[in-house]
Amino acid sequence: MLETIVTLAQLFAEDGKQLYMVGGTVRDMLLHRATTGDVDLTTDARPDEIKRLVAATHPVAVVSVGEQFGTIRLHYPRAVAEGAPSHAPATAAAVESPEPAALVVDHAPDVDVIEITTFRSDVYNSTSRKPEVAFGDNLVDDLLRRDFTINAMARDPLTGAIFDPYGGRADLERGLIRAVGDDPEHRFDEDPLRMLRAARFAAQLDFDIEQRTAVAIHRQAATLDRISRERVRDELTKLLVTSDPGRGLRQLVDLGAMPYVVPEVLELRGVSQRIEVHTKDVYEHVLRVVANTPPRPATRWAGLLHDIAKPRTRTVEDGQVHFFGHEEVGAGMAREILRRLKFDRPFIDHVSRLVRLHMRANAYVADWTDGAVRRLILDADRVLPDLLDLSRADITSYRPERVSRAVARVNDLEERIQRLREEAERVPLKSPLDGNDLMALFGREPGPWLRPLKDYLLGLVIDGRLAPDDRPTAEAEARRFMAGDGATTTGGAGTPA
Secondary structure, eight states, X not given: OHHHHHHHHHHHHHTTOOEEEETHHHHHHHTTOXXXXXXXXXXXXXXXXXXXXXXXXOOSEEEOTTGGGTEEEEEEEOOXXXXXXXXXXSSHHHXXXXXXXXXXXXXXXXXXXXXXEEXXXXXXXXXXXXXXXXXXXXXXXXXXXXXXXXXXXXXXTTTOOEEXXXXXXXXXXXXXXXXXXXOHHHHXXXXXXXXXXXXXXXXXXXXXXXXXXXXXXXXXXXXXXXXXXXXXHHHHHHHHTSSOXXXXXXXXXXXXXXXXXXXXXXXXXXXXXXXXXXXXXXXXXXXXXXXXXXXXXXXXXXXXXXXXXXXXXXXXXXXXXXXXXXXXXXXXXXXXXXXXXXXXXXXHHHHHHHHHHHHHHXXXXXXXXXXXXXXXXXXXXXXXXXXHHHHHHTOOOSOHHHHHHHHHHHHHHHHHHHHHHHHHHHSOOXXXXXXXXXXXXXXXXXXXXXXXXXXXXXXXXXXXXXXXXXXHHHHHHHHHHHTTSSGGGOOOTTOXX
16 A cells, blocks of 8 residues: 555655655554555545545445545555465354444445545534534644644655654653643644543553643543544443553543543442452443453444443342343443444444343353253344354453353354254254145134244254154144143243253
């Protein structure tokens, strides 16, 4: 991609225009980190001029959706070196876990994306939920409008020169997140979302937030209410999939921002899971679970919300702490939280199902029947890979032997699931009698009577008590059920034996 950037810079220079690499692209280069996502360039050319100049590089697509904000997005074929790692997901879990709609990559995985934006001078309205934008004419002013010094540097692609008017390079060396300019409160007043970005960069880069910047966040946290929930959602999801999400979440709590993001998280603090003193509370447990899950949006959100209802369900009986039904209550709370943040329905369904089922997976023991495992497979469906990952992550004991036993338990469950799935491919799990067979058997029309009977017969097949091709036994069982003798023998979906 660097070759394409240099070519673009040459074309712009020949036309008397400036073109610089900016933002995270420059920051990551100086940190010797792999650049992820789009490459950002900035220029004094206006959008129409940008489109004219880039035509000579023959991008496969020129996207003008952000043109009113001065941004033109270019797609170029990705050159994959021989032996380079594949960009395909490495595991089935990665395929199954959905991403929030707003975070799904909106271009093909085999293209590189370069965004070129006209120098800007943002004009903010304190009553608006979105920043207003005006085009600018010089690089220094464009860099001043950015959030943090480490993102306010530019690099000349032709000479390699770094432009750093606000001390970003020094802050990189010191590991500091510091707001650009002399007044951090002004930076956050321009766009309160920058407070969440500060926590995200702290988690992503393992940096500290500079003291004056942290104080400004604490003072202005309430202004996050001005920000659309969609922007909060996207920024928090980016934080969750960093290498150290617990650090970022802790920053949001300590700096007073969490009440305006997911206030229910604050209820987790101080809620002990045992009577004994000096045990980690639910809050500390949740932070560790989030960090233990694979860095995918669904698993990280499920890690954050899996015990969200424990404060509201905690009881003490006979000297023991209980959280009866916290998974069901938590699934409802997760659904409400994610709706509030404007996630799409498939993502909400996915995460809330993980929350609802996490205790089922955690309760697995080797003496479960195959039928109980099959019921878990059916109930989990597409979320099953993420459910197993969440179950592994939920092991946060400080005792290595306890962790190893728990991991072995989940691994055993995964092996049984694989074996039962292979069996189901050979002999599909279905009742010997379908709806038409049952209506003919009893001489009845379709109605509410049919569903319980079909579920009963399928349950017998799942439990291994009825072969999928054994019609005579199925007919006998159907008659017994309809006579009332078998109706009470059906096990619930959660029955482990």
